[in-house]
Amino acid sequence: xxxxxxxxxxxxxxxxxxxxxxxxxxxxxxxxxxxxxxxxxxxxxxxxxxxxxxxxxxxxxxxxxxxxxxxxxxxxxxxxxxxxxxxxxxxxxxxxxxxxxxxxxxxxxxxxxxxxxxxxxxxxxxxxxxxxxxxxxxxxxxxxxxxxxxxxxxxxxxxxxxxxxxxxxxxxxxxxxxxxxxxxxxxxxxxxxxxxxxxxxxxxxxxxxxxxxxxxxxxxxxxxxxxxxxxxxxxxxxxxxxxxxxxxxxxxxxxxxxxxxxxxxxxxxxxx
Amino acid sequence: xxxxxxxxxxxxxxxxxxxxxxxxxxxxxxxxxxxxxxxxxxxxxxxxxxxxxxxxxxxxxxxxxxxxxxxxxxxxxxxxxxxxxxxxxxxxxxxxxxxxxxxxxxxxxxxxxxxxxxxxxxxxxxxxxxxxxxxxxxxxxxxxxxxxxxxxxxxxxxxxxxxxxxxxxxxxxxxxxxxxxxxxxxxxxxxxxxxxxxxxxxxxxxxxxxxxxxxxxxxxxxxxxxxxxxxxxxx
Numbered sequence: 001x002x003x004x005x006x007x008x009x010x011x012x013x014x015x016x017x018x019x020x021x022x023x024x025x026x027x028x029x030x031x032x033x034x035x036x037x038x039x040x041x042x043x044x045x046x047x048x049x050x051x052x053x054x055x056x057x058x059x060x061x062x063x064x065x066x067x068x069x070x071x072x073x074x075x076x077x078x079x080x081x082x083x084x085x086x087x088x089x090x091x092x093x094x095x096x097x098x099x100x101x102x103x104x105x106x107x108x109x110x111x112x113x114x115x116x117x118x119x120x121x122x123x124x125x126x127x128x129x130x131x132x133x134x135x136x137x138x139x140x141x142x143x144x145x146x147x148x149x150x151x152x153x154x155x156x157x158x159x160x161x162x163x164x165x166x167x168x169x170x171x172x173x174x175x176x177x178x179x180x181x182x183x184x185x186x187x188x189x190x191x192x193x194x195x196x197x198x199x200x201x202x203x204x205x206x207x208x209x210x211x212x213x214x215x216x217x218x219x220x221x222x223x224x225x226x227x228x229x230x231x232x233x234x235x236x237x238x239x240x241x242x243x244x245x246x247x248x249x250x251x252x253x254x255x256x257x258x259x260x261x262x263x264x265x266x267x268x269x270x271x272x
Numbered sequence: 273x274x275x276x277x278x279x280x281x282x283x284x285x286x287x288x289x290x291x292x293x294x295x296x297x298x299x300x301x302x303x304x305x306x307x308x309x310x311x312x313x314x315x316x317x318x319x320x321x322x323x324x325x326x327x328x329x330x331x332x333x334x335x336x337x338x339x340x341x342x343x344x345x346x347x348x349x350x351x352x353x354x355x356x357x358x359x360x361x362x363x364x365x366x367x368x369x370x371x372x373x374x375x376x377x378x379x380x381x382x383x384x385x386x387x388x389x390x391x392x393x394x395x396x397x398x399x400x401x402x403x404x405x406x407x408x409x410x411x412x413x414x415x416x417x418x419x420x421x422x423x424x425x426x427x428x429x430x431x432x433x434x435x436x437x438x439x440x441x442x443x444x445x446x447x448x449x450x451x452x453x454x455x456x457x458x459x460x461x462x463x464x465x466x467x468x469x470x471x472x473x474x475x476x477x478x479x480x481x482x483x484x485x486x487x488x489x490x491x492x493x494x495x496x497x498x499x500x501x502x503x504x505x506x507x
Contacts, residue, residue, distance in 0.1 A: 036352055151376055158366040161358060162347065168322040169370040169422050170341025211357075216402035218358040 007241055015135045016127040016194060016247075020233050022142035023191035027203035028229035029149050030184050032222050033160045035208045042079055042181070043201030045094040045101075046188045049075040051122055051197040052105035059112035065137055068189045075101075076181035102197075125196030125248035127237070138190045145183045152179060157218055199248040203229065206255035213262040214269075228258055273335035274299045275426060275458055276321060281330030283316045289328070289481075290316050296477050296486040298426075300336060303452050303459045305469035308479035314462040315348070317479065318430050321460070338426065341370040344419035346429040349411065354404060360414050361399040364390055367421030382421070389417040393447065409440035416447065426458040427451065433465050441465070445472055466502065 007013045027043075034042055053068035060067075075097065082093045109119055130138075149156065158166045159176045167173045184204070192200045207225035215221040236251030274297035282292040291313025298304055306314050319325040321332060323340055334340060344367075367389075368382035390396040393413045398406065403414060412432060419427055432448065433441035445468060451457045463469050469476070476492040478485040478501065485497045492498050 036356055038352055154366070154372060154377060155369070157358070157362065158369045161353065161356060161363065161366060162350065164319075164322075164324060164347045164350075165345055165366070165418070165422075166369060167324050168341070168343060168345040168347075168428075169367075170339075171369055212355070215357050216359050216400075216405075218356075218362050221357040 012128055015130040019130055019135055019138045021230055024229040024233040025226045026142055026145045026187040028207035028225040029222055031204035032208040032225055033180055035205055036160050040205050041094045043188055043204040045097045046072050046075055046185050047192050047197045047200045048098045048101040050189045050192050052101040055105040055108040072185035072189050073182050076185040080177055080181050123197050124246050125194050127194055127247045141186050195248040199252050202252045210259045210262045213266040275336050275338050277333045279331045281327045283320055284328045292482050294483045300458055302475055303473050304475040305473035306462045306477045307469050312479045314479055318462055342423050344423035344427040346415050346419045346432055348430050356404055358403050359400055363403050363414050364417045367418035370422055385421055389420045393417045409436050429461040431462055
Protein backbone atom coordinates (compact mmCIF):
# COMPACT_ATOMS: atom_id res chain seq x y z
CA UNK A 1 0.00 0.00 0.00
CA UNK A 2 2.86 2.35 0.90
CA UNK A 3 4.24 2.07 -2.53
CA UNK A 4 0.98 3.26 -4.08
CA UNK A 5 0.94 6.30 -1.77
CA UNK A 6 4.53 6.96 -2.70
CA UNK A 7 3.65 6.71 -6.38
CA UNK A 8 0.78 9.14 -5.97
CA UNK A 9 3.20 11.86 -4.94
CA UNK A 10 4.40 12.05 -8.53
CA UNK A 11 1.90 13.97 -10.67
CA UNK A 12 2.87 12.11 -13.86
CA UNK A 13 2.13 8.79 -12.17
CA UNK A 14 -1.27 10.04 -11.02
CA UNK A 15 -2.00 10.94 -14.62
CA UNK A 16 -0.82 7.55 -15.76
CA UNK A 17 -3.14 5.89 -13.23
CA UNK A 18 -6.16 7.91 -14.26
CA UNK A 19 -5.72 7.49 -18.00
CA UNK A 20 -4.62 3.88 -17.68
CA UNK A 21 -7.67 2.87 -15.68
CA UNK A 22 -10.12 4.52 -18.04
CA UNK A 23 -8.40 3.06 -21.10
CA UNK A 24 -8.36 -0.39 -19.50
CA UNK A 25 -12.09 -0.26 -18.89
CA UNK A 26 -12.94 0.96 -22.40
CA UNK A 27 -10.61 -1.52 -24.08
CA UNK A 28 -12.01 -4.47 -22.18
CA UNK A 29 -15.66 -3.55 -22.85
CA UNK A 30 -15.10 -3.10 -26.56
CA UNK A 31 -12.71 -6.03 -26.66
CA UNK A 32 -15.46 -8.46 -25.75
CA UNK A 33 -17.45 -7.50 -28.82
CA UNK A 34 -14.40 -7.37 -31.08
CA UNK A 35 -13.09 -10.77 -30.05
CA UNK A 36 -16.51 -12.38 -30.47
CA UNK A 37 -17.02 -10.75 -33.85
CA UNK A 38 -13.62 -12.08 -34.95
CA UNK A 39 -12.12 -8.62 -35.18
CA UNK A 40 -9.34 -9.27 -32.66
CA UNK A 41 -6.68 -7.85 -34.94
CA UNK A 42 -8.40 -4.52 -35.40
CA UNK A 43 -6.62 -3.09 -32.34
CA UNK A 44 -3.26 -4.01 -33.82
CA UNK A 45 -4.10 -2.47 -37.17
CA UNK A 46 -5.36 0.74 -35.60
CA UNK A 47 -2.42 1.15 -33.25
CA UNK A 48 0.03 0.94 -36.15
CA UNK A 49 -1.92 3.54 -38.03
CA UNK A 50 -1.89 5.63 -34.85
CA UNK A 51 1.89 5.22 -34.74
CA UNK A 52 2.22 6.63 -38.24
CA UNK A 53 -0.08 9.50 -37.31
CA UNK A 54 1.99 10.30 -34.20
CA UNK A 55 5.18 10.22 -36.21
CA UNK A 56 3.74 12.74 -38.63
CA UNK A 57 2.20 14.94 -35.93
CA UNK A 58 5.34 15.46 -33.83
CA UNK A 59 7.58 17.23 -36.38
CA UNK A 60 4.62 19.34 -37.47
CA UNK A 61 4.16 20.48 -33.90
CA UNK A 62 0.48 19.50 -33.71
CA UNK A 63 -0.93 17.89 -30.58
CA UNK A 64 -0.67 14.17 -31.42
CA UNK A 65 -4.13 13.24 -30.16
CA UNK A 66 -5.80 15.66 -32.55
CA UNK A 67 -4.13 14.06 -35.54
CA UNK A 68 -4.16 10.41 -34.62
CA UNK A 69 -7.77 10.13 -33.45
CA UNK A 70 -9.38 11.21 -36.73
CA UNK A 71 -6.90 9.17 -38.78
CA UNK A 72 -7.56 6.08 -36.67
CA UNK A 73 -11.31 6.49 -36.92
CA UNK A 74 -10.94 6.71 -40.67
CA UNK A 75 -8.79 3.56 -40.69
CA UNK A 76 -11.36 1.75 -38.53
CA UNK A 77 -14.03 2.74 -41.01
CA UNK A 78 -12.03 1.27 -43.89
CA UNK A 79 -11.31 -1.96 -42.00
CA UNK A 80 -14.99 -2.45 -41.30
CA UNK A 81 -15.96 -1.91 -44.91
CA UNK A 82 -13.82 -4.86 -45.89
CA UNK A 83 -16.16 -7.74 -45.39
CA UNK A 84 -16.17 -11.37 -46.33
CA UNK A 85 -17.22 -10.73 -49.88
CA UNK A 86 -14.45 -8.31 -50.81
CA UNK A 87 -11.44 -9.40 -52.78
CA UNK A 88 -8.90 -8.72 -50.02
CA UNK A 89 -10.09 -10.45 -46.86
CA UNK A 90 -10.26 -8.73 -43.49
CA UNK A 91 -7.20 -10.38 -41.94
CA UNK A 92 -5.06 -9.70 -45.00
CA UNK A 93 -6.21 -6.10 -45.08
CA UNK A 94 -5.30 -5.67 -41.42
CA UNK A 95 -1.86 -7.14 -42.06
CA UNK A 96 -1.34 -4.76 -44.97
CA UNK A 97 -2.40 -1.84 -42.85
CA UNK A 98 -0.12 -2.84 -39.94
CA UNK A 99 3.10 -3.10 -41.88
CA UNK A 100 2.24 -0.29 -44.27
CA UNK A 101 1.54 2.19 -41.49
CA UNK A 102 4.60 1.09 -39.54
CA UNK A 103 6.81 1.68 -42.57
CA UNK A 104 5.37 5.14 -43.11
CA UNK A 105 5.86 5.96 -39.43
CA UNK A 106 9.46 4.77 -39.28
CA UNK A 107 10.31 6.56 -42.50
CA UNK A 108 8.80 9.82 -41.26
CA UNK A 109 10.70 9.62 -37.98
CA UNK A 110 14.04 8.90 -39.58
CA UNK A 111 13.61 11.75 -42.07
CA UNK A 112 12.58 14.30 -39.43
CA UNK A 113 13.64 13.85 -35.83
CA UNK A 114 15.86 10.88 -36.54
CA UNK A 115 15.77 7.48 -34.90
CA UNK A 116 16.19 8.03 -31.17
CA UNK A 117 14.69 7.03 -27.87
CA UNK A 118 11.37 8.56 -28.95
CA UNK A 119 10.91 5.71 -31.37
CA UNK A 120 11.38 3.23 -28.58
CA UNK A 121 8.80 5.12 -26.53
CA UNK A 122 6.30 4.99 -29.36
CA UNK A 123 6.82 1.29 -29.81
CA UNK A 124 6.78 0.11 -26.24
CA UNK A 125 5.12 2.98 -24.45
CA UNK A 126 6.13 5.31 -21.69
CA UNK A 127 4.27 6.51 -18.64
CA UNK A 128 5.97 9.85 -18.94
CA UNK A 129 4.09 10.57 -22.13
CA UNK A 130 0.95 12.02 -20.53
CA UNK A 131 0.70 15.80 -20.24
CA UNK A 132 -2.00 17.42 -18.12
CA UNK A 133 -3.85 18.40 -21.25
CA UNK A 134 -3.67 14.86 -22.60
CA UNK A 135 -5.11 13.61 -19.37
CA UNK A 136 -8.18 15.82 -19.63
CA UNK A 137 -8.77 14.87 -23.24
CA UNK A 138 -8.35 11.20 -22.39
CA UNK A 139 -10.67 11.48 -19.44
CA UNK A 140 -13.33 13.23 -21.48
CA UNK A 141 -13.15 10.82 -24.39
CA UNK A 142 -12.85 7.77 -22.15
CA UNK A 143 -15.96 8.69 -20.20
CA UNK A 144 -17.91 9.30 -23.40
CA UNK A 145 -16.86 5.86 -24.65
CA UNK A 146 -18.19 4.36 -21.42
CA UNK A 147 -21.48 6.26 -21.58
CA UNK A 148 -22.07 5.37 -25.23
CA UNK A 149 -21.31 1.73 -24.52
CA UNK A 150 -23.80 1.57 -21.67
CA UNK A 151 -26.48 3.41 -23.65
CA UNK A 152 -26.16 1.10 -26.64
CA UNK A 153 -25.49 -2.04 -24.60
CA UNK A 154 -28.56 -4.04 -25.68
CA UNK A 155 -28.00 -3.22 -29.32
CA UNK A 156 -24.30 -3.92 -29.18
CA UNK A 157 -25.08 -7.32 -27.67
CA UNK A 158 -27.59 -8.13 -30.41
CA UNK A 159 -25.26 -7.05 -33.19
CA UNK A 160 -22.38 -8.99 -31.67
CA UNK A 161 -24.38 -12.17 -31.21
CA UNK A 162 -26.09 -12.27 -34.56
CA UNK A 163 -25.66 -9.49 -37.05
CA UNK A 164 -28.09 -10.93 -39.60
CA UNK A 165 -30.87 -11.29 -37.07
CA UNK A 166 -30.30 -7.76 -35.82
CA UNK A 167 -30.44 -6.47 -39.39
CA UNK A 168 -33.61 -8.44 -40.10
CA UNK A 169 -35.35 -6.87 -37.12
CA UNK A 170 -34.61 -3.45 -38.49
CA UNK A 171 -31.53 -2.62 -36.46
CA UNK A 172 -28.98 -0.61 -38.34
CA UNK A 173 -26.13 -3.04 -37.65
CA UNK A 174 -23.65 -1.09 -39.76
CA UNK A 175 -24.23 1.94 -37.59
CA UNK A 176 -23.49 0.00 -34.40
CA UNK A 177 -20.46 -1.64 -36.01
CA UNK A 178 -19.29 1.85 -36.82
CA UNK A 179 -19.86 2.94 -33.22
CA UNK A 180 -17.83 -0.02 -31.97
CA UNK A 181 -15.03 0.78 -34.42
CA UNK A 182 -15.00 4.49 -33.61
CA UNK A 183 -14.91 3.85 -29.89
CA UNK A 184 -12.13 1.32 -30.43
CA UNK A 185 -10.11 3.80 -32.48
CA UNK A 186 -10.39 6.41 -29.73
CA UNK A 187 -9.47 3.90 -27.04
CA UNK A 188 -6.47 2.60 -28.97
CA UNK A 189 -5.08 6.09 -29.52
CA UNK A 190 -5.60 7.06 -25.88
CA UNK A 191 -3.84 3.97 -24.57
CA UNK A 192 -1.18 3.74 -27.20
CA UNK A 193 1.40 6.09 -25.83
CA UNK A 194 1.41 4.53 -22.44
CA UNK A 195 1.18 0.90 -23.58
CA UNK A 196 3.07 1.28 -26.82
CA UNK A 197 2.05 0.61 -30.40
CA UNK A 198 3.02 -3.01 -30.23
CA UNK A 199 1.30 -3.79 -26.93
CA UNK A 200 -1.97 -1.84 -26.88
CA UNK A 201 -3.97 -4.53 -28.65
CA UNK A 202 -3.34 -6.85 -25.71
CA UNK A 203 -5.64 -4.64 -23.62
CA UNK A 204 -8.38 -5.42 -26.10
CA UNK A 205 -8.00 -9.17 -26.41
CA UNK A 206 -6.65 -10.43 -23.09
CA UNK A 207 -9.25 -9.38 -20.51
CA UNK A 208 -12.21 -10.53 -22.57
CA UNK A 209 -10.64 -13.83 -23.55
CA UNK A 210 -9.76 -14.40 -19.92
CA UNK A 211 -13.23 -13.76 -18.59
CA UNK A 212 -14.78 -15.83 -21.37
CA UNK A 213 -13.05 -18.84 -19.82
CA UNK A 214 -15.38 -18.80 -16.84
CA UNK A 215 -18.41 -16.60 -17.56
CA UNK A 216 -21.73 -17.82 -18.86
CA UNK A 217 -23.45 -14.51 -19.38
CA UNK A 218 -22.50 -11.72 -21.72
CA UNK A 219 -23.06 -9.11 -19.04
CA UNK A 220 -20.85 -10.83 -16.48
CA UNK A 221 -18.22 -11.43 -19.16
CA UNK A 222 -18.09 -7.73 -19.90
CA UNK A 223 -18.02 -6.70 -16.24
CA UNK A 224 -15.44 -9.28 -15.21
CA UNK A 225 -13.18 -8.35 -18.10
CA UNK A 226 -13.32 -4.70 -17.04
CA UNK A 227 -12.40 -5.63 -13.46
CA UNK A 228 -9.57 -7.91 -14.56
CA UNK A 229 -8.30 -5.26 -16.91
CA UNK A 230 -8.11 -2.61 -14.17
CA UNK A 231 -6.50 -5.08 -11.79
CA UNK A 232 -3.81 -6.10 -14.26
CA UNK A 233 -3.15 -2.48 -15.11
CA UNK A 234 -2.65 -1.39 -11.50
CA UNK A 235 -0.50 -4.35 -10.54
CA UNK A 236 1.52 -3.97 -13.73
CA UNK A 237 2.09 -0.27 -13.15
CA UNK A 238 3.16 -0.75 -9.51
CA UNK A 239 5.46 -3.55 -10.51
CA UNK A 240 7.02 -1.50 -13.29
CA UNK A 241 7.57 1.41 -10.87
CA UNK A 242 9.16 -0.76 -8.24
CA UNK A 243 11.54 -2.66 -10.49
CA UNK A 244 12.00 0.04 -13.15
CA UNK A 245 10.83 -2.15 -16.01
CA UNK A 246 8.68 -1.09 -19.01
CA UNK A 247 5.06 -0.46 -18.02
CA UNK A 248 3.35 -1.83 -21.11
CA UNK A 249 5.23 -5.11 -20.95
CA UNK A 250 4.48 -5.47 -17.23
CA UNK A 251 0.75 -5.03 -17.82
CA UNK A 252 0.73 -7.55 -20.65
CA UNK A 253 2.63 -10.09 -18.56
CA UNK A 254 0.10 -9.65 -15.74
CA UNK A 255 -2.64 -10.30 -18.29
CA UNK A 256 -0.88 -13.44 -19.46
CA UNK A 257 -0.61 -14.75 -15.91
CA UNK A 258 -4.29 -14.11 -15.18
CA UNK A 259 -5.24 -15.71 -18.49
CA UNK A 260 -3.30 -18.86 -17.65
CA UNK A 261 -4.96 -19.04 -14.22
CA UNK A 262 -8.45 -18.73 -15.71
CA UNK A 263 -7.62 -21.16 -18.47
CA UNK A 264 -6.55 -23.72 -15.89
CA UNK A 265 -9.73 -23.16 -13.90
CA UNK A 266 -11.78 -23.77 -17.04
CA UNK A 267 -9.92 -26.98 -17.84
CA UNK A 268 -10.27 -28.22 -14.24
CA UNK A 269 -14.00 -27.52 -14.34
CA UNK A 270 -14.39 -29.39 -17.60
CA UNK A 271 -12.48 -32.41 -16.39
CA UNK A 272 -14.64 -32.71 -13.30
CA UNK B 273 -53.40 -8.68 -50.37
CA UNK B 274 -50.68 -11.18 -49.56
CA UNK B 275 -48.14 -10.86 -46.75
CA UNK B 276 -45.11 -11.17 -48.98
CA UNK B 277 -45.12 -10.85 -52.72
CA UNK B 278 -42.10 -11.40 -54.94
CA UNK B 279 -42.37 -10.23 -58.50
CA UNK B 280 -39.82 -11.51 -61.01
CA UNK B 281 -36.97 -11.16 -58.52
CA UNK B 282 -33.33 -11.93 -59.33
CA UNK B 283 -30.25 -11.89 -57.13
CA UNK B 284 -26.62 -11.74 -58.06
CA UNK B 285 -23.25 -11.73 -56.32
CA UNK B 286 -20.50 -9.67 -57.95
CA UNK B 287 -22.29 -9.68 -61.26
CA UNK B 288 -23.03 -13.40 -61.30
CA UNK B 289 -26.69 -14.23 -61.12
CA UNK B 290 -27.44 -16.77 -58.41
CA UNK B 291 -31.16 -17.04 -58.78
CA UNK B 292 -33.43 -15.38 -61.27
CA UNK B 293 -37.08 -14.79 -62.10
CA UNK B 294 -38.65 -15.80 -58.84
CA UNK B 295 -42.31 -14.90 -58.48
CA UNK B 296 -44.47 -16.09 -55.64
CA UNK B 297 -46.65 -14.87 -52.85
CA UNK B 298 -47.18 -15.84 -49.27
CA UNK B 299 -50.61 -15.40 -47.74
CA UNK B 300 -51.69 -15.32 -44.13
CA UNK B 301 -51.72 -18.88 -42.79
CA UNK B 302 -49.57 -20.40 -45.52
CA UNK B 303 -46.84 -22.92 -44.79
CA UNK B 304 -44.32 -22.48 -47.58
CA UNK B 305 -41.25 -24.64 -47.97
CA UNK B 306 -38.46 -23.49 -50.26
CA UNK B 307 -36.53 -26.47 -51.57
CA UNK B 308 -33.72 -27.05 -54.05
CA UNK B 309 -30.16 -28.26 -54.27
CA UNK B 310 -27.13 -26.63 -52.67
CA UNK B 311 -26.38 -23.32 -54.30
CA UNK B 312 -29.87 -23.10 -55.75
CA UNK B 313 -30.27 -19.66 -54.20
CA UNK B 314 -32.54 -20.56 -51.29
CA UNK B 315 -30.69 -18.73 -48.55
CA UNK B 316 -30.08 -15.79 -50.87
CA UNK B 317 -33.80 -15.52 -51.44
CA UNK B 318 -34.43 -15.53 -47.68
CA UNK B 319 -31.90 -12.73 -47.27
CA UNK B 320 -33.65 -10.86 -50.03
CA UNK B 321 -37.04 -11.22 -48.37
CA UNK B 322 -35.53 -9.77 -45.19
CA UNK B 323 -33.93 -6.92 -47.14
CA UNK B 324 -30.50 -8.11 -46.06
CA UNK B 325 -29.58 -8.38 -49.71
CA UNK B 326 -30.73 -6.14 -52.53
CA UNK B 327 -32.32 -7.79 -55.53
CA UNK B 328 -30.68 -7.09 -58.86
CA UNK B 329 -34.08 -6.83 -60.49
CA UNK B 330 -37.74 -7.30 -59.62
CA UNK B 331 -39.71 -6.30 -56.57
CA UNK B 332 -40.34 -7.69 -53.09
CA UNK B 333 -43.35 -6.22 -51.35
CA UNK B 334 -44.96 -6.62 -47.97
CA UNK B 335 -48.69 -6.39 -47.53
CA UNK B 336 -51.43 -6.87 -44.96
CA UNK B 337 -49.78 -4.44 -42.58
CA UNK B 338 -46.66 -6.56 -42.26
CA UNK B 339 -43.65 -4.43 -41.46
CA UNK B 340 -40.16 -5.34 -42.59
CA UNK B 341 -38.91 -5.66 -39.03
CA UNK B 342 -41.82 -7.82 -37.92
CA UNK B 343 -40.54 -11.06 -39.37
CA UNK B 344 -39.38 -13.72 -36.94
CA UNK B 345 -36.16 -14.89 -38.49
CA UNK B 346 -34.34 -18.08 -37.57
CA UNK B 347 -30.95 -17.84 -39.28
CA UNK B 348 -28.43 -20.61 -39.70
CA UNK B 349 -26.04 -20.66 -36.79
CA UNK B 350 -22.75 -18.84 -37.19
CA UNK B 351 -19.33 -20.10 -36.13
CA UNK B 352 -18.81 -17.33 -33.61
CA UNK B 353 -21.92 -18.39 -31.69
CA UNK B 354 -20.27 -21.69 -30.77
CA UNK B 355 -18.12 -20.07 -28.07
CA UNK B 356 -20.32 -17.09 -27.32
CA UNK B 357 -20.68 -16.34 -23.61
CA UNK B 358 -24.36 -15.49 -23.32
CA UNK B 359 -27.09 -17.17 -21.36
CA UNK B 360 -30.37 -18.33 -22.86
CA UNK B 361 -32.34 -15.41 -21.50
CA UNK B 362 -29.99 -12.84 -23.01
CA UNK B 363 -30.25 -14.48 -26.41
CA UNK B 364 -34.05 -14.75 -26.36
CA UNK B 365 -34.28 -11.18 -25.10
CA UNK B 366 -32.43 -9.91 -28.14
CA UNK B 367 -35.48 -10.98 -30.17
CA UNK B 368 -37.29 -7.99 -28.69
CA UNK B 369 -34.82 -5.70 -30.42
CA UNK B 370 -37.45 -4.39 -32.82
CA UNK B 371 -39.60 -3.35 -29.86
CA UNK B 372 -36.84 -1.24 -28.33
CA UNK B 373 -37.54 1.70 -30.64
CA UNK B 374 -36.33 4.72 -28.68
CA UNK B 375 -35.92 2.90 -25.40
CA UNK B 376 -32.42 2.12 -24.29
CA UNK B 377 -33.29 -1.01 -22.33
CA UNK B 378 -35.96 -3.67 -22.60
CA UNK B 379 -39.30 -2.92 -21.01
CA UNK B 380 -41.29 -5.08 -18.63
CA UNK B 381 -43.58 -6.22 -21.44
CA UNK B 382 -40.58 -7.52 -23.35
CA UNK B 383 -39.40 -9.45 -20.33
CA UNK B 384 -42.83 -11.03 -19.91
CA UNK B 385 -42.92 -11.97 -23.56
CA UNK B 386 -39.50 -13.56 -23.26
CA UNK B 387 -40.63 -15.61 -20.27
CA UNK B 388 -43.81 -16.66 -22.06
CA UNK B 389 -41.97 -17.80 -25.17
CA UNK B 390 -39.34 -19.66 -23.19
CA UNK B 391 -42.07 -21.56 -21.38
CA UNK B 392 -43.85 -22.28 -24.65
CA UNK B 393 -40.72 -23.89 -26.06
CA UNK B 394 -39.83 -25.70 -22.86
CA UNK B 395 -36.58 -23.88 -22.28
CA UNK B 396 -37.61 -21.81 -19.26
CA UNK B 397 -35.55 -23.99 -16.93
CA UNK B 398 -32.51 -23.43 -19.12
CA UNK B 399 -32.79 -19.65 -18.94
CA UNK B 400 -29.63 -19.21 -16.85
CA UNK B 401 -27.63 -21.76 -18.81
CA UNK B 402 -24.93 -20.69 -21.19
CA UNK B 403 -25.96 -20.87 -24.83
CA UNK B 404 -22.70 -22.55 -25.87
CA UNK B 405 -23.23 -25.42 -23.45
CA UNK B 406 -26.59 -26.45 -24.92
CA UNK B 407 -27.21 -29.26 -27.37
CA UNK B 408 -27.96 -28.45 -31.00
CA UNK B 409 -31.68 -29.00 -30.54
CA UNK B 410 -31.82 -26.80 -27.46
CA UNK B 411 -29.90 -24.04 -29.23
CA UNK B 412 -32.34 -24.22 -32.09
CA UNK B 413 -35.26 -23.87 -29.67
CA UNK B 414 -33.58 -20.83 -28.10
CA UNK B 415 -33.24 -19.21 -31.51
CA UNK B 416 -36.85 -20.10 -32.28
CA UNK B 417 -37.95 -18.43 -29.05
CA UNK B 418 -35.98 -15.37 -30.08
CA UNK B 419 -37.71 -15.36 -33.48
CA UNK B 420 -41.09 -15.59 -31.73
CA UNK B 421 -40.24 -12.52 -29.66
CA UNK B 422 -39.65 -10.61 -32.87
CA UNK B 423 -42.92 -11.58 -34.50
CA UNK B 424 -46.26 -13.13 -33.77
CA UNK B 425 -47.30 -13.13 -37.42
CA UNK B 426 -44.69 -14.79 -39.57
CA UNK B 427 -41.64 -17.00 -39.09
CA UNK B 428 -38.87 -17.27 -41.64
CA UNK B 429 -36.76 -20.34 -40.94
CA UNK B 430 -33.46 -21.07 -42.63
CA UNK B 431 -32.67 -24.79 -42.39
CA UNK B 432 -34.23 -25.31 -38.95
CA UNK B 433 -33.59 -29.07 -38.79
CA UNK B 434 -30.20 -29.31 -40.49
CA UNK B 435 -27.63 -30.88 -38.21
CA UNK B 436 -30.21 -32.05 -35.71
CA UNK B 437 -30.84 -35.57 -34.54
CA UNK B 438 -33.78 -37.05 -36.51
CA UNK B 439 -35.89 -37.34 -33.36
CA UNK B 440 -35.10 -33.76 -32.32
CA UNK B 441 -35.86 -32.72 -35.89
CA UNK B 442 -39.31 -34.28 -35.66
CA UNK B 443 -39.87 -32.39 -32.42
CA UNK B 444 -38.82 -29.17 -34.14
CA UNK B 445 -41.39 -29.79 -36.88
CA UNK B 446 -44.05 -30.37 -34.25
CA UNK B 447 -43.23 -27.05 -32.60
CA UNK B 448 -43.39 -25.20 -35.91
CA UNK B 449 -46.66 -26.94 -36.75
CA UNK B 450 -48.07 -25.87 -33.39
CA UNK B 451 -47.31 -22.21 -34.17
CA UNK B 452 -48.86 -22.61 -37.58
CA UNK B 453 -52.02 -24.38 -36.42
CA UNK B 454 -52.70 -22.91 -32.99
CA UNK B 455 -51.27 -19.41 -33.30
CA UNK B 456 -52.21 -19.00 -36.93
CA UNK B 457 -48.70 -17.98 -37.85
CA UNK B 458 -47.44 -17.95 -41.39
CA UNK B 459 -44.37 -20.09 -41.97
CA UNK B 460 -41.71 -19.77 -44.65
CA UNK B 461 -39.00 -22.41 -44.40
CA UNK B 462 -35.89 -23.20 -46.38
CA UNK B 463 -34.96 -26.83 -46.04
CA UNK B 464 -32.86 -29.69 -47.33
CA UNK B 465 -35.16 -32.18 -45.74
CA UNK B 466 -37.47 -32.93 -48.66
CA UNK B 467 -39.64 -35.59 -46.97
CA UNK B 468 -40.08 -33.22 -44.03
CA UNK B 469 -41.02 -30.38 -46.32
CA UNK B 470 -43.53 -32.45 -48.25
CA UNK B 471 -45.02 -33.66 -45.02
CA UNK B 472 -45.51 -30.26 -43.46
CA UNK B 473 -45.90 -27.62 -46.13
CA UNK B 474 -49.04 -26.32 -47.79
CA UNK B 475 -47.05 -24.67 -50.58
CA UNK B 476 -43.76 -25.53 -52.27
CA UNK B 477 -41.28 -23.26 -54.00
CA UNK B 478 -38.67 -25.23 -55.91
CA UNK B 479 -35.55 -23.33 -56.94
CA UNK B 480 -32.60 -24.33 -59.02
CA UNK B 481 -30.92 -21.16 -60.17
CA UNK B 482 -34.37 -20.16 -61.30
CA UNK B 483 -37.90 -20.91 -60.27
CA UNK B 484 -38.87 -24.47 -61.18
CA UNK B 485 -42.18 -24.62 -59.41
CA UNK B 486 -44.42 -22.64 -57.13
CA UNK B 487 -47.82 -23.74 -55.96
CA UNK B 488 -49.75 -26.07 -53.72
CA UNK B 489 -47.98 -29.15 -52.44
CA UNK B 490 -50.56 -31.44 -54.04
CA UNK B 491 -49.90 -29.93 -57.45
CA UNK B 492 -46.17 -30.16 -56.91
CA UNK B 493 -46.33 -33.88 -56.26
CA UNK B 494 -48.11 -34.36 -59.57
CA UNK B 495 -45.73 -32.10 -61.50
CA UNK B 496 -42.88 -33.15 -63.72
CA UNK B 497 -40.39 -31.14 -61.66
CA UNK B 498 -41.04 -33.21 -58.60
CA UNK B 499 -40.77 -36.52 -60.42
CA UNK B 500 -37.40 -35.50 -61.84
CA UNK B 501 -36.13 -34.07 -58.59
CA UNK B 502 -37.42 -36.67 -56.20
CA UNK B 503 -36.84 -39.59 -58.54
CA UNK B 504 -39.84 -41.49 -57.28
CA UNK B 505 -39.11 -40.81 -53.60
CA UNK B 506 -41.90 -42.56 -51.73
CA UNK B 507 -44.09 -40.17 -49.82
